[in-house]
Amino acid sequence: MAKTKKEKKEILNKYLEKLNSAKIVVVLKHSNLSVTEITELKKSLYQTKSTVNVIKNRLMQIALNKLNLDTNNLNLKGGQFMFLFSSEYVKEPLEVVNRFIEKVNDKKTGLTKLEINYGILDNNIIGKDAVDELSRIPDIKVSMWSILNILDLPIKRVIETCQTPLQYLLLALEKVQKS
Numbered sequence: 001m002a003k004t005k006k007e008k009k010e011i012l013n014k015y016l017e018k019l020n021s022a023k024i025v026v027v028l029k030h031s032n033l034s035v036t037e038i039t040e041l042k043k044s045l046y047q048t049k050s051t052v053n054v055i056k057n058r059l060m061q062i063a064l065n066k067l068n069l070d071t072n073n074l075n076l077k078g079g080q081f082m083f084l085f086s087s088e089y090v091k092e093p094l095e096v097v098n099r100f101i102e103k104v105n106d107k108k109t110g111l112t113k114l115e116i117n118y119g120i121l122d123n124n125i126i127g128k129d130a131v132d133e134l135s136r137i138p139d140i141k142v143s144m145w146s147i148l149n150i151l152d153l154p155i156k157r158v159i160e161t162c163q164t165p166l167q168y169l170l171l172a173l174e175k176v177q178k179s
Contacts, residue, residue: 011059015083016063016067018085019120022086022120023087023089024084024086024094024120024134025083025084025086026083026094026097026116026118026131027076027081027083027119028081028083028084028097029081029115030082031080031112031113032111032113038052038054040100041096041114044096045086045096045097047096048086048089049086050087050093051084051085052085053083053085054080054081054082055081055082057077058076060081069120091135091137091139097135098132098135100114101114101115116132118131119131
């Protein structure tokens with residue numbers, strides 16, 4: 001059943017709101033994914049407070065144009081696309097998608113069921129490679145641990161350097177006290 005203009009406008013506004021509130025949007029090209037596989041991906045992404053939606057390409061093109069994004073180089077034709085929206089996290093949903101891509105794509109036959117097409121980060125379009133790089137950024141806790149390890153040795157050396165003259169002073173004072 002065809003949707004009325006009012007219904008289409010409501011749907012468009014819903015996706016415009018999702019686009020505006022998302023930290024990252026990832027456009028995924030899919031083919032031959034079963035309903036079970038799509039459901040599995042949605043459940044996995046739910047844990048990262050992300051959603052994935054299959055949206056009519058033309059409707060999404062209109063929404064992207066309303067955001068004043070340069071969509072000339074984006075290809076939303078000739079395929080089926082899903083859109084991942086994450087309003088809280090950037091890295092975690094990308095990790096989920098990458099694991100899922102490895103699981104469903106058949107390396108032996110070369111059958112590609114799902115692939116990252118491009119992303120939108122802070123209202124800027126980023127390519128497939130940039131999206132992939134974002135998924136490999138270390139976690140903040142890992143980064144902080146690495147920085148603390150780097151700083152640990154110089155701090156220890158400063159403390160040792162400051163303690164050494166004090167130790168010599170104490171030894172000299174003890175010798176003076178004994179004599």
